[in-house]
Each structure stands twice: as C-alpha cells, then as structure tokens.
Amino acid sequence: MRVFYSEDHKLRDARTELHGGELVPPFEAPFRAEWILAAVREAGFSDVVAPEQHGMETALKLHSADYLEFLETAWQRWVADGYRGEAIPACFPARRMRQHPPKDIDGALGYYSFAAETAITEGTFAAARAAMDCAISAADHVAVGNTAAFALCRPPGHHAAIDLFGGYSFINNAACAAQRLRDRGAPKVAVLDVDFHHGNGTQDIFYERGDVFFASLHGDPVDAFPHFLGFADEEGAGAGLGTTKNYPLPRGTTFDTWVAAMDDALARIAGFGAEALVLSLGVDTFERDPISFFKLKSEDFLSLGARLQKTGLPVVVCMEGGYGVPEIGLNVANVLKGIAG
Numbered sequence: 381m382r383v384f385y386s387e388d389h390k391l392r393d394a395r396t397e398l399h400g401g402e403l404v405p406p407f408e409a410p411f412r413a414e415w416i417l418a419a420v421r422e423a424g425f426s427d428v429v430a431p432e433q434h435g436m437e438t439a440l441k442l443h444s445a446d447y448l449e450f451l452e453t454a455w456q457r458w459v460a461d462g463y464r465g466e467a468i469p470a471c472f473p474a475r476r477m478r479q480h481p482p483k484d485i486d487g488a489l490g491y492y493s494f495a496a497e498t499a500i501t502e503g504t505f506a507a508a509r510a511a512m513d514c515a516i517s518a519a520d521h522v523a524v525g526n527t528a529a530f531a532l533c534r535p536p537g538h539h540a541a542i543d544l545f546g547g548y549s550f551i552n553n554a555a556c557a558a559q560r561l562r563d564r565g566a567p568k569v570a571v572l573d574v575d576f577h578h579g580n581g582t583q584d585i586f587y588e589r590g591d592v593f594f595a596s597l598h599g600d601p602v603d604a605f606p607h608f609l610g611f612a613d614e615e616g617a618g619a620g621l622g623t624t625k626n627y628p629l630p631r632g633t634t635f636d637t638w639v640a641a642m643d644d645a646l647a648r649i650a651g652f653g654a655e656a657l658v659l660s661l662g663v664d665t666f667e668r669d670p671i672s673f674f675k676l677k678s679e680d681f682l683s684l685g686a687r688l689q690k691t692g693l694p695v696v697v698c699m700e701g702g703y704g705v706p707e708i709g710l711n712v713a714n715v716l717k718g719i720a721g
C-alpha cells in the first residue's frame with residue numbers, strides 16, 4: 381500500500397492550543413506524523429512518496445471560495461493588525477446575531493470557525509494544502525486501480541466544514557479524497573469516519589448530496605467535542621436524505637460495542653452501493669488516548685482494517701486524530717496491515 385506523505389506538514393507547528401483555560405502546546409503536533417511514518421515503514425509500508433501539488437479546484441467544490449480565501453490570508457491580516465500571538469478566534473456569530481463576514485480579522489476568525497482551541501499560524505495554510513495534496517494523490521492512486529492508499533495527512537481535516545475551521549482542521553482532506561474519487565469516475569463513494577470525534581465538517585459538506593454516504597462512529601456529542609453535531613437523528617437532507625448515519629457511543633465504549641456499529645455502517649455502505657471508500661482514520665479511540673474516552677486496544681485496529689479489506693472496496697485512508705502515546709504509530713500500522721490482508 382502506497383503512503384503519501386509531505387514534509388510540509390512541519391509548517392503546521394503552532395505553539396498554543398486553548399485547553400482547560402490555558403494556552404498549552406498543541407496535542408496535534410509534528411511528532412505525530414513522524415511517529416506514524418516510522419511505524420508504518422517498520423510494518424513494511426515503505427513505499428512512501430510525496431504527493432503531487434494539486435490546485436484548489438477539488439477543495440472549491442466542497443468549501444466556499446470566501447472561506448478558502450480567508451484561510452490563505454488570515455495570518456497576514458492578523459500580523460498586519462499588529463498582534464504578537466497566534467491567531468485564535470474569540471468572538472463568534474452566536475444565536476440571534478448577524479451571519480456576515482466582518483472586515484476585521486478578529487471578527488473574521490470567529491465567523492469562519494466553530495471552536496476556539498485551534499490557532500492559525502504562519503505555515504498553517506501551506507501545511508493544510510500539503511495534507512490536501514496527500515489525500516488527492518492517494519485518491520488518484522486508487523482511482524487508477526490500486527486497492528488502497530494511505531494519505532498521512534497532517535493537519536487533519538474532518539472537522540473542517542463548508543466554511544468553518546476548528547478541531548485542528550482547516551481543509552477537509554477526506555472530503556477532497558471522496559470528491560476526487562467521484563471526479564475520477566466512481567458513481568457513489570462512502571466516507572467512514574472512525575476518529576473518536578464526530579466528523580462534523582465532512583457531514584456538513586455532504587449532508588445534502590446523494591452521491592456520497594457519510595457514516596461516523598464517535599463519542600456521543602452530549603459528552604464529547606464537537607458537542608453540537610453527530611446525533612443519531614441527523615440523516616441527511618434533500619438529495620442527501622438517508623445518506624448520513626451517525627453512531628454516537630458512550631464513555632468507556634469497548635471494541636465489541638464499537639465494532640457492532642462499524643458492521644452496521646459497512647452494511648449500510650454496501651446497501652448504498654458505494655464503489656469506493658474513504659476512511660477518516662483517527663486512532664484517538666485507543667484506550668490510552670489523552671483526550672478521548674473509548675477503550676480500543678492495539679489489536680482491535682487490526683480487526684478494524686480486516687473488516688474493511690473484507691468489503692472488497694478500494695479504500696483511501698486519510699489520517700485524522702490520535703494523540704500523545706507512542707502506540708499511535710502501531711495502531712495506524714495495524715489498520716493498514718488489516719486492510720492489506
């Protein structure tokens with residue numbers, strides 16, 4: 381299985397994350413990609429290539445043009461206003477306020493985000509583009525007949541919505557991979573999001589589309605970030621009615637409960653008639669993940685991968701979350717091993 385990896389992920393190296401009322405070193409840090417790369421190479425996935433540089437055409441089918449333009453210019457606007465820290469949103473268009481993009485960068489940061497933990501920094505946009513390139517190149521690799529590819533995306537993307545950043549996400553890599561598979565001829569595509577956190581961004585992007593099925597297993601939003609989307613009664617709308625399926629799961633969920641939901645999701649994806657699959661792979665479902673509360677063990681990630689292999693669908697794996705413990709590498713490698721059979 382070919383691995384798509386870009387050194388440009390290192391351009392995303394924020395100093396701060398707002399966590400527990402403090403500015404802490406971000407959980408989503410460069411070492412993650414280095415640990416995962418080393419582990420997948422160690423597991424035999426040594427066909428590692430840099431992605432091609434793609435334009436923004438694919439992203440422009442998923443995100444609004446004004447949002448992508450905001451992402452590209454936010455840092456220079458922030459610096460031009462004379463701020464010395466990192467660009468953190470602090471004022472949001474909340475209930476009963478006006479939904480319009482302010483000229484002021486403080487207002488624009490709040491308008492184009494849904495959460496305040498994620499700072500924009502000098503290299504953020506370039507790194508996000510490189511992650512997007514990995515996802516699109518991985519989709520191309522599968523579109524020409526390969527059964528699987530791994531996009532080692534950093535920063536992650538599944539929280540990035542049509543015109544919102546947050547949750548360490550800026551451009552929705554998995555959505556770009558799904559769109560690319562559609563553009564390269566797959567009539568129907570599914571995105572299966574197994575990150576601990578609900579892929580609110582991916583859901584938002586495809587919510588009214590009937591050509592892409594979105595399924596997500598995640599910590600119940602009543603207990604977990606992103607808190608305000610990912611409930612079981614969200615099933616799509618318009619042409620997309622019936623093509624969204626959420627599996628909110630409780631604190632302490634172990635693999636036996638978790639995998640029953642995955643099996644149900646895979647059955648629905650088969651029923652939908654997906655001809656290709658994008659996996660939003662977060663390994664923050666691991667029992668020792670520092671910010672999550674599921675109890676998957678390292679060997680469970682092998683079973684996860686094996687179940688995907690059994691579907692017979694070509695799969696583009698996009699890296700999402702998974703933090704702080706060395707096992708993130710092993711857990712990702714186990715998913716790839718399971719898929720590779």
Ligand SMILES: NCCCNCCCCCC(O)(O)C(F)(F)F
Nearest residue numbers: 536547548575577605662700701
């Ligand atoms: N007390 C916990 C606060 C959680 N704050 C933000 C969590 C962001 C999770 C990001 C992710 O893991 O879903 C991604 F895959 F996108 F990286």
Ligand SMILES: [Zn+2]
Nearest residue numbers: 575576577701
């Ligand atoms: Zn996550």
